Amino acid sequence: MKKRNITVDELLGKIPNKYELAIVAGKAARELFLKGEEKSKIMDEVFEEILEEKVKI
Numbered sequence: 001m002k003k004r005n006i007t008v009d010e011l012l013g014k015i016p017n018k019y020e021l022a023i024v025a026g027k028a029a030r031e032l033f034l035k036g037e038e039k040s041k042i043m044d045e046v047f048e049e050i051l052e053e054k055v056k057i
Contacts, residue, residue: 006047014050020057021050028055 015021028046037045049055 006051011047011050014053015057024055024057025050
């Protein structure tokens with residue numbers, strides 16, 4: 001199965017301010033990192049969560 005590419009425009013559609021997007025993504029990534037997730041998969045999971053609106057501002 002081919003992995004779906006997530007664009008910046010899709011992420012900005014959910015969180016319109018790029019600075020807030022960076023802060024939210026960073027906090028979510030830190031939580032996953034501390035839980036012991038693999039580094040190579042963290043941002044993919046974070047971006048999916050943002051698109052699915054599981055992560056709130």
